Amino acid sequence: MLKGKRIAVIGTGYVGLVSGACFAYLGHRVIGLDVDTNKIERLKRGEVPIYEPGLDRILKKAIEDGNIEFTTDYSYAVKNADYIFIAVGTPSREDGSADLSYVESAYRSIAEFIDGDDFKVIVNKSTVPVGTGRWAKEFIAGLLREKGVKEPEKRFEVVSNPEFLREGKAVEDFMNPDRVVVGADNREVAGLVASLYEPLQPPILITDLPTAEMIKYASNAFLATKISFINEIANVCEKLGADVTVVARGMGLDHRISPHFLRAGCGFGGSCFPKDVKALIHTAKSVGEEPRLLESVIEVNERQKLRPVEKLLKHIPDLEGRTVAVWGLAFKPETDDMREAPSIPIIRELLARGATVKAYDPVAVENARRVFEKELHTHPQRLIFTSDMYSALEGADALILVTEWPQFKEVDFDKLRGKVVIDGRNLWNPTLMRKYCTYESIGRS
Numbered sequence: 453m454l455k456g457k458r459i460a461v462i463g464t465g466y467v468g469l470v471s472g473a474c475f476a477y478l479g480h481r482v483i484g485l486d487v488d489t490n491k492i493e494r495l496k497r498g499e500v501p502i503y504e505p506g507l508d509r510i511l512k513k514a515i516e517d518g519n520i521e522f523t524t525d526y527s528y529a530v531k532n533a534d535y536i537f538i539a540v541g542t543p544s545r546e547d548g549s550a551d552l553s554y555v556e557s558a559y560r561s562i563a564e565f566i567d568g569d570d571f572k573v574i575v576n577k578s579t580v581p582v583g584t585g586r587w588a589k590e591f592i593a594g595l596l597r598e599k600g601v602k603e604p605e606k607r608f609e610v611v612s613n614p615e616f617l618r619e620g621k622a623v624e625d626f627m628n629p630d631r632v633v634v635g636a637d638n639r640e641v642a643g644l645v646a647s648l649y650e651p652l653q654p655p656i657l658i659t660d661l662p663t664a665e666m667i668k669y670a671s672n673a674f675l676a677t678k679i680s681f682i683n684e685i686a687n688v689c690e691k692l693g694a695d696v697t698v699v700a701r702g703m704g705l706d707h708r709i710s711p712h713f714l715r716a717g718c719g720f721g722g723s724c725f726p727k728d729v730k731a732l733i734h735t736a737k738s739v740g741e742e743p744r745l746l747e748s749v750i751e752v753n754e755r756q757k758l759r760p761v762e763k764l765l766k767h768i769p770d771l772e773g774r775t776v777a778v779w780g781l782a783f784k785p786e787t788d789d790m791r792e793a794p795s796i797p798i799i800r801e802l803l804a805r806g807a808t809v810k811a812y813d814p815v816a817v818e819n820a821r822r823v824f825e826k827e828l829h830t831h832p833q834r835l836i837f838t839s840d841m842y843s844a845l846e847g848a849d850a851l852i853l854v855t856e857w858p859q860f861k862e863v864d865f866d867k868l869r870g871k872v873v874i875d876g877r878n879l880w881n882p883t884l885m886r887k888y889c890t891y892e893s894i895g896r897s
């Protein structure tokens with residue numbers, strides 16, 4: 453029987469909420485804290501403010517078991533927890549570096565409520581630049597010293613425990629981790645944090661602080677590199693009559709390569725890959741390195757996002773007055789997240805070329821309206837969001853598939869008859885599609 457540990461999670465975004473709910477589900481006693489009162493009120497009522505499959509079920513069970521509560525009160529959260537997880541945002545700044553202002557403000561609020569006889573384990577779950585953990589130790593110790601706490605270093609330890617959660621699969625990933633990485637200068641404390649995951653029996657890697665921080669960046673950068681790599685290969689395949697999907701399968705059978713993250717398409721988006729690769733580039737440069745490979749990963753990706761429009765122009769060179777349907781707006785299926793989604797530059801390019809865009813996504817339309825607020829204002833007649841996939845096709849000369857939601861796979865082929873279809877995710881069978889429409893995909897001639 454698990455002896456539940458007292459955990460606070462600062463930040464109830466998708467990482468914080470998923471981690472908090474899953475820890476509570478495992479039997480720990482969790483306090484979720486956010487500065488957003490509205491969000492906390494919703495969570496108290498058991499409402500899940502984000503779209504994340506399985507999260508509502510886990511959260512409901514945790515609430516029923518009395519293992520999770522929500523608050524906006526730092527004093528309450530810090531006093532009633534031994535482990536304080538930081539899961540606040542670290543957005544990109546203009547120059548690509550990570551903006552640590554939310555993390556810093558969380559450290560300040562935590563330090564305010566640490567007393568002279570406490571020992572708190574402060575765990576960074578947010579992705580923070582390599583070196584942040586060691587800096588945080590000095591920063592928090594300084595804050596404690598300022599308020600008169602004696603031997604502040606003995607009152608807390610900072611630990612890095614990066615998350616590897618995919619949106620849309622975050623609960624599944626938390627519950628079945630490939631590994632749990634815990635980095636700390638104090639190995640004993642690292643072991644305590646690792647033991648929170650004991651019920652999951654994951655492979656555990658205990659490291660020092662900067663190494664754990666780097667594992668997160670290097671992992672995301674490597675996966676992003678695989679995607680840009682296969683996209684570059686796809687573009688060459690097209691010209692030579694090779695099929696990139698089969699090339700990827702052939703490569704993936706080599707266990708040193710693995711078949712994952714080799715799906716060619718119209719580029720990667722999301723809240724992690726673009727931001728983390730840019731932050732790693734920034735960090736590398738700040739220590740005098742020239743991270744050419746990483747820079748190319750971003751460059752290839754930016755170009756790849758517009759590949760579907762280039763393909764469309766081969767068939768309809770002048771888009772002025774033409775109508776283009778776009779299926780899939782979120783950066784990937786099973787999420788309503790629009791951050792860095794390839795649909796954004798694609799739709800902007802189509803509008804800039806004079807086309808009318810009819811766009812559909814099963815869950816991301818509301819967020820898309822916010823992203824395209826300016827365009828909806830400037831071209832109210834030329835950007836239309838539809839409530840079902842087939843309405844987007846009405847009157848359309850062409851269709852671009854940007855996000856491979858499963859429901860698009862089961863398309864009624866008759867509805868595509870005579871149109872130009874650009875399949876940005878290699879979702880459909882080319883031979884079958886060519887019976888109905890002018891069809892192009894990525895890396896398959």
Ligand code: UDX
Nearest residue numbers: 615616617618619713714715719720721722724783784
């Ligand atoms: C990613 C990491 O997988 C996760 O470990 C990390 O913690 C956060 O970032 P996420 O951004 O949710 O997760 O999505 P993921 O499923 O990894 O896909 C990222 C992007 O890459 C998507 O836009 C997806 O369409 C694209 N992708 C993925 C490809 O283009 N090809 C692939 O083979 C795989």
